[in-house]
Amino acid sequence: MSPAPPAPAAPEPLCVVGIGADGWDGLPAASQEALRTAEVLIGGARQLALLPAHVPGERVPWPSPLRPAVPGLLAAHAGRRVCVLASGDPMFYGIGRTLTEVLAEQEAREAREAPEEQETGGAVAPDGHRPPATRPRLRVLPHPSAVSHACARLGWPVEDTEVVTLVGRPTDNLARALYDGHRLLVLSAGAGTPAEVAALLRARGFGPTRMRVLEQLGGERERMVRGVAADWDAPPTDPLNVIALDCVRAPGTPALATVPGLPDTAYEHDGQLTKRHVRAATLAALAPAPGELLWDIGGGSGSIAIEWLRAHRGCRAVSVERDPVRAERIGRNAGALGVPALRVVPGAAPAALAGLPTPDAVFVGGGLTAPGLLAACWEALPPGGRIVANTVTLESEALLTEWYRRHGGDLIRLAVSHAVPVGGFTGWRQAMPVTQWAAVKPAAGQQP
Structure with missing residues (x-):
C-alpha cells in the first residue's frame, strides 16, 4: 500500500x-x-505614505470602491507575502472585518464547489486530521485605536463611551444616540464631518452640546479644537479626526426614550400611525434581537420598523408600503430618528414580498384581507419566527381569529382611553380597540 501523498x-x-x-x-x-x-x-x-523608504514591498493603494475590489486584489497577489495596512485597530470598524468576511465567503464558495475529498486531495493524516486549507489565514497586529487615544485624552472610561462611525455612513446615524448627558465619540469621515455633526445637533435640538475635535491622535501634529454645536464655526479640520460630544438637550426638545413607544409627535404622519401605547405592546410581542430582520408590512409612517431598528444597532428591517407618498415619508422618519438604514419597498403585499430576504419576524399593520397575504408571511417565516398582526376592523378580526384557531399563539384586544375635558370636568375618551394576534412558527412536526 503506497503512502498517502504529503499534505x-x-x-x-x-x-x-x-x-x-x-x-x-x-x-x-x-x-x-x-x-x-x-x-x-x-x-x-495616507497609510502607505507613513512607511519609510527602506520597507521594500510593492505598494498597492486600495481602489475605490474598496469592498468589491478586495477579492480580486487578493487573488492577484495570491502566493505572495501580503501585508495590509489599517488605521489603528483593524478589527474596530476597520479593514479587518472586511477581510474576515471575504475569506469566509471564499471558504464557503470552495466548499460548495468541490467535495471535501477534492479540496484535500483525499489525503488524511494518521491522526484523522485533514491537511490545512488552501486559503490564507488572517494574522492581525493591532495598534491602539483612535477611540483608545481619545478616551485617554478626555479621561473617559472606554466601556462607558458609545462610539458612532460616520465613515461611509449617513450623518443621520448619529441621531439615534442623542440623549441628554450622554457621551459620544464620533469616528469622522473627513475634514468636513465636524461641521455636519454640529448642523445635525442643532437640527435635532442638541445645540448646547459641547464638541471637541481631536486631530492626528498619537502623532506629532495632535491637537484639540473646542466649541459648542449651536455656534460651531471652526474651519475644516484635519481629515484624521475624532469628535467627542457631551450631549445637552435644548429646553423644549422632546426626550426620546431607548425603549419602544416614542411619542406620536416624534413622527411625521397623515394619521396612518400605530399609536404609542399599541406600538409599545406590538414591539414587545415582536421581540427584536440583535441581527434579526423584520418585515413591516403596511408601513404607514414606519413607526414599527423604526423602533425595531432603534432597539439595537444590529437589527435590520424592511418596510413595505404601497402608497408612494407614505413610502417617502417612512424614509424621512427613519432619517430623523437615527435609523436611515431602514429599507423601504414601495408596493402592495404580497406581491412586493417576492425576493425579500428571509425574515425573523413579520408585522402586518395593514392590508390583512389582501388575498394570500397572511399565508405568504407565514410561509416566509423560518421555524421560531414570529408574526404579529394588528387590526381594528371586524372583517380582519375574523381572519385573525381563524389563524389563531389554526396556529395558536396569543389573541388579545388592546383598549386605550385618554382623559379629556367634559365641560368643566374630565372624562375618558376611548380609542378604537385593536385586536392583535401574535404567534411563533413551530418546527415541522410540532404542534402549535
Whole structure:
C-alpha cells in the first residue's frame, strides 16, 4: 500500500497591521518585521505614505470602491507575502472585518464547489486530521485605536463611551444616540464631518452640546479644537479626526426614550400611525434581537420598523408600503430618528414580498384581507419566527381569529382611553380597540 501523498503546506497568513498617526516609529517590533518582510503592501495612500523608504514591498493603494475590489486584489497577489495596512485597530470598524468576511465567503464558495475529498486531495493524516486549507489565514497586529487615544485624552472610561462611525455612513446615524448627558465619540469621515455633526445637533435640538475635535491622535501634529454645536464655526479640520460630544438637550426638545413607544409627535404622519401605547405592546410581542430582520408590512409612517431598528444597532428591517407618498415619508422618519438604514419597498403585499430576504419576524399593520397575504408571511417565516398582526376592523378580526384557531399563539384586544375635558370636568375618551394576534412558527412536526 503506497503512502498517502504529503499534505500541502499551509499558505502564508494574510497579515493586517494597524498603524497610527505616529507612523513607523510608533509600531512595535512585530509589526515592523511583518511590514519589512512583506512582498506586497496594500493600504490607503495616507497609510502607505507613513512607511519609510527602506520597507521594500510593492505598494498597492486600495481602489475605490474598496469592498468589491478586495477579492480580486487578493487573488492577484495570491502566493505572495501580503501585508495590509489599517488605521489603528483593524478589527474596530476597520479593514479587518472586511477581510474576515471575504475569506469566509471564499471558504464557503470552495466548499460548495468541490467535495471535501477534492479540496484535500483525499489525503488524511494518521491522526484523522485533514491537511490545512488552501486559503490564507488572517494574522492581525493591532495598534491602539483612535477611540483608545481619545478616551485617554478626555479621561473617559472606554466601556462607558458609545462610539458612532460616520465613515461611509449617513450623518443621520448619529441621531439615534442623542440623549441628554450622554457621551459620544464620533469616528469622522473627513475634514468636513465636524461641521455636519454640529448642523445635525442643532437640527435635532442638541445645540448646547459641547464638541471637541481631536486631530492626528498619537502623532506629532495632535491637537484639540473646542466649541459648542449651536455656534460651531471652526474651519475644516484635519481629515484624521475624532469628535467627542457631551450631549445637552435644548429646553423644549422632546426626550426620546431607548425603549419602544416614542411619542406620536416624534413622527411625521397623515394619521396612518400605530399609536404609542399599541406600538409599545406590538414591539414587545415582536421581540427584536440583535441581527434579526423584520418585515413591516403596511408601513404607514414606519413607526414599527423604526423602533425595531432603534432597539439595537444590529437589527435590520424592511418596510413595505404601497402608497408612494407614505413610502417617502417612512424614509424621512427613519432619517430623523437615527435609523436611515431602514429599507423601504414601495408596493402592495404580497406581491412586493417576492425576493425579500428571509425574515425573523413579520408585522402586518395593514392590508390583512389582501388575498394570500397572511399565508405568504407565514410561509416566509423560518421555524421560531414570529408574526404579529394588528387590526381594528371586524372583517380582519375574523381572519385573525381563524389563524389563531389554526396556529395558536396569543389573541388579545388592546383598549386605550385618554382623559379629556367634559365641560368643566374630565372624562375618558376611548380609542378604537385593536385586536392583535401574535404567534411563533413551530418546527415541522410540532404542534402549535
